[in-house]
Amino acid sequence: MKKIRLIFLGILMLPLVAPAQLKVDQDRLEQLIFDLAKFGLQDNGETERVAFSDADIAAREWVIEEMKKMNLETKIDFAGNIIGTRKGTDANMKPIAFGSHIDRVPNGGNYDGCVGAMAALEVMLSLNEKNISTRHPLEVIIFSNEEGGVMGSRAMAGHLGKNALSVVNSTGFSMGEGIIRLGGDTTKLKQVQRMPGEIAAFLELHIEQGGILDRENLDIGIVEGIVGLKWWNVTFTGFANHAGTTPMNLRQDALLTAAKFIVAVNELTNSMDGKQVGTVGRIKAFPGAPNVIPGKVVTSLEIRDLSSEVITNLFDKIRQKGEEIAKAANVGISFELLDTTADPALTDIAIQQQIAKTSAKLGLSIKKMQSGAGHDAQDIALIAPTGMIFVPSKDGISHSPKEFTTAEDMANGTNVLLNTILELDKKLN
Amino acid sequence: MKKIRLIFLGILMLPLVAPAQLKVDQDRLEQLIFDLAKFGLQDNGETERVAFSDADIAAREWVIEEMKKMNLETKIDFAGNIIGTRKGTDANMKPIAFGSHIDRVPNGGNYDGCVGAMAALEVMLSLNEKNISTRHPLEVIIFSNEEGGVMGSRAMAGHLGKNALSVVNSTGFSMGEGIIRLGGDTTKLKQVQRMPGEIAAFLELHIEQGGILDRENLDIGIVEGIVGLKWWNVTFTGFANHAGTTPMNLRQDALLTAAKFIVAVNELTNSMDGKQVGTVGRIKAFPGAPNVIPGKVVTSLEIRDLSSEVITNLFDKIRQKGEEIAKAANVGISFELLDTTADPALTDIAIQQQIAKTSAKLGLSIKKMQSGAGHDAQDIALIAPTGMIFVPSKDGISHSPKEFTTAEDMANGTNVLLNTILELDKKLN
Numbered sequence: 001m002k003k004i005r006l007i008f009l010g011i012l013m014l015p016l017v018a019p020a021q022l023k024v025d026q027d028r029l030e031q032l033i034f035d036l037a038k039f040g041l042q043d044n045g046e047t048e049r050v051a052f053s054d055a056d057i058a059a060r061e062w063v064i065e066e067m068k069k070m071n072l073e074t075k076i077d078f079a080g081n082i083i084g085t086r087k088g089t090d091a092n093m094k095p096i097a098f099g100s101h102i103d104r105v106p107n108g109g110n111y112d113g114c115v116g117a118m119a120a121l122e123v124m125l126s127l128n129e130k131n132i133s134t135r136h137p138l139e140v141i142i143f144s145n146e147e148g149g150v151m152g153s154r155a156m157a158g159h160l161g162k163n164a165l166s167v168v169n170s171t172g173f174s175m176g177e178g179i180i181r182l183g184g185d186t187t188k189l190k191q192v193q194r195m196p197g198e199i200a201a202f203l204e205l206h207i208e209q210g211g212i213l214d215r216e217n218l219d220i221g222i223v224e225g226i227v228g229l230k231w232w233n234v235t236f237t238g239f240a241n242h243a244g245t246t247p248m249n250l251r252q253d254a255l256l257t258a259a260k261f262i263v264a265v266n267e268l269t270n271s272m273d274g275k276q277v278g279t280v281g282r283i284k285a286f287p288g289a290p291n292v293i294p295g296k297v298v299t300s301l302e303i304r305d306l307s308s309e310v311i312t313n314l315f316d317k318i319r320q321k322g323e324e325i326a327k328a329a330n331v332g333i334s335f336e337l338l339d340t341t342a343d344p345a346l347t348d349i350a351i352q353q354q355i356a357k358t359s360a361k362l363g364l365s366i367k368k369m370q371s372g373a374g375h376d377a378q379d380i381a382l383i384a385p386t387g388m389i390f391v392p393s394k395d396g397i398s399h400s401p402k403e404f405t406t407a408e409d410m411a412n413g414t415n416v417l418l419n420t421i422l423e424l425d426k427k428l429n
Numbered sequence: 430m431k432k433i434r435l436i437f438l439g440i441l442m443l444p445l446v447a448p449a450q451l452k453v454d455q456d457r458l459e460q461l462i463f464d465l466a467k468f469g470l471q472d473n474g475e476t477e478r479v480a481f482s483d484a485d486i487a488a489r490e491w492v493i494e495e496m497k498k499m500n501l502e503t504k505i506d507f508a509g510n511i512i513g514t515r516k517g518t519d520a521n522m523k524p525i526a527f528g529s530h531i532d533r534v535p536n537g538g539n540y541d542g543c544v545g546a547m548a549a550l551e552v553m554l555s556l557n558e559k560n561i562s563t564r565h566p567l568e569v570i571i572f573s574n575e576e577g578g579v580m581g582s583r584a585m586a587g588h589l590g591k592n593a594l595s596v597v598n599s600t601g602f603s604m605g606e607g608i609i610r611l612g613g614d615t616t617k618l619k620q621v622q623r624m625p626g627e628i629a630a631f632l633e634l635h636i637e638q639g640g641i642l643d644r645e646n647l648d649i650g651i652v653e654g655i656v657g658l659k660w661w662n663v664t665f666t667g668f669a670n671h672a673g674t675t676p677m678n679l680r681q682d683a684l685l686t687a688a689k690f691i692v693a694v695n696e697l698t699n700s701m702d703g704k705q706v707g708t709v710g711r712i713k714a715f716p717g718a719p720n721v722i723p724g725k726v727v728t729s730l731e732i733r734d735l736s737s738e739v740i741t742n743l744f745d746k747i748r749q750k751g752e753e754i755a756k757a758a759n760v761g762i763s764f765e766l767l768d769t770t771a772d773p774a775l776t777d778i779a780i781q782q783q784i785a786k787t788s789a790k791l792g793l794s795i796k797k798m799q800s801g802a803g804h805d806a807q808d809i810a811l812i813a814p815t816g817m818i819f820v821p822s823k824d825g826i827s828h829s830p831k832e833f834t835t836a837e838d839m840a841n842g843t844n845v846l847l848n849t850i851l852e853l854d855k856k857l858n
Contacts, residue, residue: 259692295829
């Protein structure tokens with residue numbers, strides 16, 4: 001029945017060129033999501049596709065093939081971003097860009113990033129199918145290594161520094177090595193940068209990872225701002241010794257100290273008013289044997305908030321408390337700021353309004369909201385008018401194999417994306 | 430000068446067959462330690478030789494070659510123990526055995542186990558050199574995988590259960606797989622077992638890992654008892670979710686819960702009178718990314734004491750507290766007892782007395798003590814009269830690359846070992 005309706009609408013709408021009610025093919029979109037999830041599929045039925053992995057590279061090759069089938073002009077830029085361009089009718093127009101990422105966190109799900117990436121392909125398929133041309137060139141961008149520090153979008157915004165290239169993700173590859181694996185060139189990252197004015201507008205569709213839309217039974221989230229984040233490595237240096245012969249009171253136990261620090265991070269984050277979050281997600285203890293007191297532990301520390309001041313303030317408290325804990329245990333502590341920082345970002349008001357109008361025309365309920373997650377849109381907002389469209393994620397689950405968004409919700413978001421692009425194409429110069 | 434003295438003594442002593450003042454070759458012993466440390470030597474100058482690793486296998490092949498050069502009858506038993514036998518003159522006598530291990534903890538040192546193993550070889554070299562024959566056959570035993578759960582000695586004592594074979598060490602190999610790698614046979618472990626009476630006496634020389642001998646400037650420790658130990662895996666099951674979008678109060682953070690547990694293990698262990706030790710040395714967080722709340726954490730838990738009741742009592746307290754902590758955090762917790770248990774063991778009184786007498790004849794100072802570390806001798810004590818000789822370890826450091834014992838201390842201990850063997854050979858039937 002859905003298909004019949006779509007065909008009917010298609011016939012109705014074609015003469016209008018860019019009608020508000022234009023609809024994408026929900027089944028085709030869902031199939032793209034299924035096809036993408038095959039890259040990195042494990043024996044346990046879950047998919048692993050961390051940036052720079054063989055699975056990531058295979059998925060990227062598949063995306064490029066699909067883009068070519070759509071007659072997009074495709075390239076990999078020097079930061080490993082995949083860009084597929086559909087020509088516009090007006091040679092004076094700068095591109096309207098949209099997209100997301102297909103790399104995943106370890107043990108992640110099939111929807112984070114993937115929905116926005118596949119929706120972007122579906123938009124192109126729908127436009128081709130309906131023979132709709134636009135004044136602006138349209139660019140699908142599949143950003144490289146979003147999860148490991150929004151690498152591709154930072155390079156495009158011109159602030160992927162040299163230091164970032166040494167940050168290693170769970171594949172064991174550094175960003176620098178990963179860029180080479182993806183077909184980029186670390187010596188030419190400057191050329192990846194787009195200057196303000198070079199992109200007419202940027203849109204990203206993404207699952208809403210906070211669970212608000214799902215809880216409140218709403219269709220579309222319109223993102224007003226994206227929180228900033230900072231990452232640190234925290235290193236605790238004690239003394240490795242025999243667990244059987246070293247009395248409790250003579251130990252310099254790096255793991256015990258790290259454990260007290262992890263508890264303190266949680267307490268200090270909770271002690272402040274506001275929505276800031278502080279997380280220790282990674283820990284390694286050395287040498288890591290049951291019968292050896294750990295001599296060294298390295299943990300991650302992540303802080304996010306909409307205010308840079310809050311991030312700095314909370315970190316100062318955490319560092320001070322960490323130093324107290326370590327000193328009392330006769331253990332060393334050091335903090336290394338990783339070059340994966342993202343500043344808080346605001347989206348473009350006019351684009352927010354357009355997304356709201358388009359959603360209304362499509363009969364979809366909306367909510368304006370902030371994004372607690374970082375996104376490629378955050379960096380692109382520095383160089384182009386940017387909008388973000390959220391669709392519900394069941395129970396707000398993300399970064400987990402249990403992540404799930406219905407095909408209908410994905411299609412709703414993609415319809416908003418498609419029609420917003422067409423409206424912006426009419427309005428923007 | 431030392432060599433001249435040794436030759437002189439050799440001439441003097443040969444007619445007496447087994448003089449108390451017999452001395453080993455200190456330089457040759459030290460060279461054996463240096464030679465052994467080459468197996469697994471890394472670029473950073475430290476050696477890694479965890480049981481079942483390629484380095485472990487290469488070192489074992491070298492030991493077997495050295496044994497063959499000493500005309501020992503060598504074999505690998507079905508549990509991977511290397512046994513080198515020197516014939517006795519009396520066919521009715523059961524062997525006097527001595528030895529230790531050459532496998533190491535991750536990031537360990539050159540002396541733990543290695544001193545006892547190389548001392549055993551040096552004893553054989555000294556006896557050969559001086560043409561001394563014994564009534565009892567003499568067996569050097571290099572036990573397999575001591576550090577990963579005294580595997581070889583447990584098999585010899587007849588209590589390496591089926592469950593133990595699935596315990597995996599840091600090489601990634603299980604004990605069962607490791608036994609195959611070492612040339613053993615997991616289906617024939619029963620044949621490894623020695624019955625009470627089959628070994629006349631067992632002696633192990635080892636570094637003293639508590640630092641008492643070094644602190645008190647003593648030469649020889651005579652071990653009265655060896656503490657028992659139990660290992661558990663503790664699994665915390667929370668829910669992996671996005672660290673940016675999941676508010677602090679909605680998290681089921683497995684790592685935060687594990688951190689509170691690690692602090693509690695320390696507090697509870699300290700809260701009891703006595704010398705019990707409780708250690709968390711290993712931790713893994715899944716998925717282990719800075720921007721994902723850990724959904725699962727697995728830690729080790731080790732408890733040691735001279736009393737099995739104290740171990741059980743402390744564990745009960747830790748389990749109860751762990752369950753409270755986990756429940757409050759809405760996180761699951763489970764404890765899995767690993768099959769690496771060692772019961773507290775006492776050494777043979779007559780052998781203790783003989784070690785003391787021999788030490789006195791050699792002009793060495795002694796101290797009777799307990800061993801906080803587990804040893805192969807602990808299991809062999811179940812099936813044979815057993816003695817343990819400790820030599821100082823600088824600052825009591827062990828399970829660390831900084832482990833160090835002087836050549837003189839090693840030679841002192843080996844002299845005690847050699848002369849105690851010769852005395853036992855005279856006295857035991």
